[in-house]
Amino acid sequence: MTANGLTGRVYSSNAPSAAGEPAYVLLHGIGVSHRYLARLHVELAQGADGQGQQAEGADQGAAVYSFDLPGFGGTPRPGRQVTVGEYAAFVAAVLAERGVESCIAVGHSMGAQFAVEFSLQAPGLVIRTVLMGPVVDSARRSAAWHVLALTRDALFSEPPSTNAVVFTDYFRAGMRWYLTELPVMMQYPLDVRIRGLGQPVLVLRGGRDPIARRPWCEHVSAQAPDGAFAEMPGHGHVVQETAAGDVARLIRRWAGTAAEGSAAAGGSTA
Numbered sequence: 001m002t003a004n005g006l007t008g009r010v011y012s013s014n015a016p017s018a019a020g021e022p023a024y025v026l027l028h029g030i031g032v033s034h035r036y037l038a039r040l041h042v043e044l045a046q047g048a049d050g051q052g053q054q055a056e057g058a059d060q061g062a063a064v065y066s067f068d069l070p071g072f073g074g075t076p077r078p079g080r081q082v083t084v085g086e087y088a089a090f091v092a093a094v095l096a097e098r099g100v101e102s103c104i105a106v107g108h109s110m111g112a113q114f115a116v117e118f119s120l121q122a123p124g125l126v127i128r129t130v131l132m133g134p135v136v137d138s139a140r141r142s143a144a145w146h147v148l149a150l151t152r153d154a155l156f157s158e159p160p161s162t163n164a165v166v167f168t169d170y171f172r173a174g175m176r177w178y179l180t181e182l183p184v185m186m187q188y189p190l191d192v193r194i195r196g197l198g199q200p201v202l203v204l205r206g207g208r209d210p211i212a213r214r215p216w217c218e219h220v221s222a223q224a225p226d227g228a229f230a231e232m233p234g235h236g237h238v239v240q241e242t243a244a245g246d247v248a249r250l251i252r253r254w255a256g257t258a259a260e261g262s263a264a265a266g267g268s269t270a
Contacts, residue, residue, distance in 0.1 A: 003093035029109030033073030039244035157236025206235030
């Protein structure tokens with residue numbers, strides 16, 4: 001899929017959303033791909049409760065779109081550095097070509113930056129925004145600190161299966177492209193840009209996430225005009241992979257509450 005001079009891939013669920021129901025758009029972070037969002041993709045597409053049962057009131061066969069953004073997941077590397085805004089415009093162009101009329105943007109890590117910028121660029125398309133493990137903590141704006149936090153997360157908060165997915169994707173993206181895009185991630189002022197969002201926003205973190213720390217995530221949710229915060233105890237940075245069913249249920253429940261005019265996310269959830 002090529003748009004705005006950039007080439008990536010998009011993966012969609014088989015069934016379209018019911019009339020009037022928004023699609024889910026899942027955006028990965030730096031170095032990785034759609035693969036560490038695959039479990040969440042399936043949960044949201046099926047509307048299951050995590051035990052294979054249809055959740056009460058859940059969307060039936062929701063449309064879900066996951067991306068391998070340009071330069072990641074084995075897609076062609078652009079010949080230049082790509083900004084957060086350009087990635088967001090790429091996503092918007094692809095969804096327009098697919099005929100998507102409304103969606104919930106769900107971003108993880110640097111993908112949270114893409115989700116915020118996408119929501120700012122396309123306020124008529126994005127009706128709600130979910131930021132999972134958002135970066136970059138304004139009090140920890142150091143590449144060295146992030147390397148240490150990522151190492152700590154991999155060693156102490158993630159299972160081997162999750163690390164295998166993440167680090168395989170890092171290898172495919174390559175160190176050169178990772179380092180090309182790292183300054184873009186580090187310089188993006190997420191807690192400032194989020195103030196311009198008109199959509200309800202949910203900020204979600206794993207309780208053992210050393211990268212997106214709780215004070216930072218609470219600060220981000222407080223900056224959004226209509227923000228909410230939730231936490232999954234016992235999980236690390238890649239919470240959507242290790243707690244896909246719980247994350248999907250929380251997103252659906254919050255999205256329904258937000259649609260009724262409340263941003264309450266129900267606090268912490270196990």
